[in-house]
Amino acid sequence: DAGVIQSPRHEVTEMGQEVTLRCKPISGHDYLFWYRQTMMRGLELLIYFNNNVPIDDSGMPEDRFSAKMPNASFSTLKIQPSEPRDSAVYFCASSLYRGEGSNQPQHFGDGTRLSIL
Amino acid sequence: AQKVTQAQTEISVVEKEDVTLDCVYETRDTTYYLFWYKQPPSGELVFLIRRNSFDEQNEISGRYSWNFQKSTSSFNFTITASQVVDSAVYFCALSEAMDSNYQLIWGAGTKLIIKP
Numbered sequence: 001d002a003g004v005i006q007s008p009r010h011e012v013t014e015m016g017q018e019v020t021l022r023c024k025p026i027s028g029h030d031y032l033f034w035y036r037q038t039m040m041r042g043l044e045l046l047i048y049f050n051n052n053v054p055i056d057d058s059g060m061p062e063d064r065f066s067a068k069m070p071n072a073s074f075s076t077l078k079i080q081p082s083e084p085r086d087s088a089v090y091f092c093a094s095s096l097y098r099g100e101g102s103n104q105p106q107h108f109g110d111g112t113r114l115s116i117l
Numbered sequence: 118a119q120k121v122t123q124a125q126t127e128i129s130v131v132e133k134e135d136v137t138l139d140c141v142y143e144t145r146d147t148t149y150y151l152f153w154y155k156q157p158p159s160g161e162l163v164f165l166i167r168r169n170s171f172d173e174q175n176e177i178s179g180r181y182s183w184n185f186q187k188s189t190s191s192f193n194f195t196i197t198a199s200q201v202v203d204s205a206v207y208f209c210a211l212s213e214a215m216d217s218n219y220q221l222i223w224g225a226g227t228k229l230i231i232k233p
Contacts, residue, residue, distance in 0.1 A: 031219065043208070043223050056220075091162060095219065103150040103169075103212040103219050108162035 002026070006092050006109035014117050018080040021112045024073055025094030033106060034067055034077050035091040043091075049075065050097075082116045089113050119144050121211050123224035130199055131232050138194045138227045140209030146170075148214035151185065151192045152221065157205040168192065196229075204231045 005024040013019055025032045033048040047057040052069045060067070064083070069075040079086055093106040120143040130136045142151065153165040166176060168185050176183045180197045196203050209224040 042225055045220060048220075089160060093162075103167075103214060105152055105164045105167045106221060107164055108154075110159075110161045113160070 004092055004094050004107055004109035006090075006112050008112060009110060010113045010115075012115045012117065013082060015083055016081045017116075018078065019082045019086075019114060019116075021077040021090050021092075021114070023075045023077070023092030023109060025075070025092070026096075026107055027073065028096065029094035029107075030097040031095045031106075032069060032075050033093040033095075034075070035093065035108075037089045037091060037111070038087075046077070084116045087114055087116045119146075119211055119213060119222045121209050121222050121224035123207075123209055123227050125227045126225070127228040127230065129230040129232065132201055133198050135195060135197050136199050136229065136231075138196075138207050138209075138229065140192045140194065140224060142190050142192065142209070142211045142222075144190075144211060144213055146213040146215045150212045150214070152210040152212070153183065153192075153194050154208045154210065155205045156208065156226070157202075162208075165194075199229075199231045201231050201233050203229060205229060 004026055007022045031050055034046040036044045036046055044059055046059045047067045048055055049069045065079055067077045089111045091108050091111045093108045095104045095106045098104055122141045125139055149170045151168045155163045155165055166183055173185050182195045184193045206226045206228045208226045210221040212221050
């Protein structure tokens with residue numbers, strides 16, 4: 001079975017440019033999560049979706065960050081304009097809903113290593 | 118408040134030694150789930166195990182084993198006869214059933230170095 005697929009794997013761009021990260025969750029999964037990982041702050045949840053609807057975006061650092069999920073098989077995380085402090089590894093994860101309180105594991109993509117110069 | 122503590126920042130052992138990674142958690146919920154993830158040097162996050170709070174049986178999977186003890190709020194992970202390929206950062210995480218967001222509370226991770 002295909003896992004969570006993220007693209008690109010690496011992105012290097014200059015400050016001020018728009019960056020778009022892409023994610024394809026595992027087929028049939030109901031939840032999709034976007035995380036950011038840095039040495040200083042560890043893993044941070046940015047936003048998550050349930051059935052394509054954004055549920056909690058309180059982790060999105062600034063208005064420069066936006067995320068969409070137009071359908072069950074695709075999500076994007078966009079940074080515009082990008083800044084050097086946005087450099088991090090961005091992970092997408094998905095999980096399956098199996099009933100109230102069943103808390104299934106999140107399965108992660110390989111991540112996008114983003115460097116803003 | 119929920120919290121996961123992995124007190125060991127880094128552990129270094131020689132190949133074939135056994136090693137235990139500690140995980141201590143805090144929660145007020147009576148139903149919760151604990152997870153372990155592995156992040157090898159290549160960077161991906163790999164799910165290893167999920168355990169619910171009502172199942173205190175130890176779990177063994179090959180060289181990996183997990184010891185869940187509610188009395189001490191711990192969910193420790195042991196690797197038997199370690200191998201170089203086990204070198205990675207290991208994360209412990211908590212999810213509360215009452216949290217409809219199903220969010221994971223992450224520990225800071227333990228970096229495990231297996232020397233040949």
